[in-house]
Amino acid sequence: MAKTYIIQKGDTLARIARARLGDATLAETLADYNGLPDGQQIFVGQQILLPSNKDRHAAVKTRAKTQPRAGAVWLTAPHGFQAVRDTFGDILRYIRDDGSIDPKWEAERMLKAALPFSIPLAWDTSKSVSSIRCHKLIAPLIEEVFRQIVAQGLQSTIKTYGGGYVFRPKRGAVKPSTHSWGIAIDLNPNTNAMGTTGDMDPRLVALFEGFGFVWGGRWAGRNKDPMHFQYCSGY
Numbered sequence: 345m346a347k348t349y350i351i352q353k354g355d356t357l358a359r360i361a362r363a364r365l366g367d368a369t370l371a372e373t374l375a376d377y378n379g380l381p382d383g384q385q386i387f388v389g390q391q392i393l394l395p396s397n398k399d400r401h402a403a404v405k406t407r408a409k410t411q412p413r414a415g416a417v418w419l420t421a422p423h424g425f426q427a428v429r430d431t432f433g434d435i436l437r438y439i440r441d442d443g444s445i446d447p448k449w450e451a452e453r454m455l456k457a458a459l460p461f462s463i464p465l466a467w468d469t470s471k472s473v474s475s476i477r478c479h480k481l482i483a484p485l486i487e488e489v490f491r492q493i494v495a496q497g498l499q500s501t502i503k504t505y506g507g508g509y510v511f512r513p514k515r516g517a518v519k520p521s522t523h524s525w526g527i528a529i530d531l532n533p534n535t536n537a538m539g540t541t542g543d544m545d546p547r548l549v550a551l552f553e554g555f556g557f558v559w560g561g562r563w564a565g566r567n568k569d570p571m572h573f574q575y576c577s578g579y
């Protein structure tokens with residue numbers, strides 16, 4: 345449950361975040377949670393909501409939809425475990441002894457990339473997503489990939505969404521899934537189970553690969569994962 349807080353004289357969001365949430369770097373989370381645009385002033389007497397730990401975990405910022413930039417240069421997909429850590433942050437420092445993740449990992453690194461169309465959830469098709477939770481460094485890229493999906497008329501090849509950023513507690517895991525870095529997306533999981541050939545549209549695969557994503561459908565044998573696209577290789 346969120347608690348309310350009345351802004352006092354001399355307060356800043358960073359100060360409130362430090363005093364009430366225990367971490368000044370959560371000022372941005374606090375702003376997002378209260379729908380305050382970047383740089384918006386707070387005033388004495390204003391009531392804001394302090395998210396609970398649980399709320400905060402869910403309160404990941406949604407990127408404002410950006411226009412495609414001509415000649416945009418995207419971050420190069422890193423190769424190998426060490427390069428992934430160097431590029432996207434060292435998740436191992438955020439994994440606690442019990443295998444759970446420090447909420448700071450998500451608060452500091454993840455964003456929601458806004459989608460140009462909504463996608464039904466694979467596990468409950470009565471609901472759909474209009475954004476993908478992913479690492480903030482690839483959020484603009486994911487938005488561009490989905491713009492191209494629309495531009496190339498491939499929207500109908502995406503039937504369901506299977507997940508983006510997901511952290512699954514795993515005691516003693518030394519190599520977390522690429523989903524825990526927010527650099528992997530699962531699409532159409534119902535017809536693209538692990539170890540199967542699946543039915544991913546080759547045009548969709550080509551589009552993702554054109555942007556530097558690696559498609560799990562190219563992996564061999566039991567590792568074959570045709571629902572899975574990730575923004576790194578050798579991992």
Ligand SMILES: [Zn+2]
Pocket residue numbers: 523528529530571572573
């Ligand atoms: Zn996956």
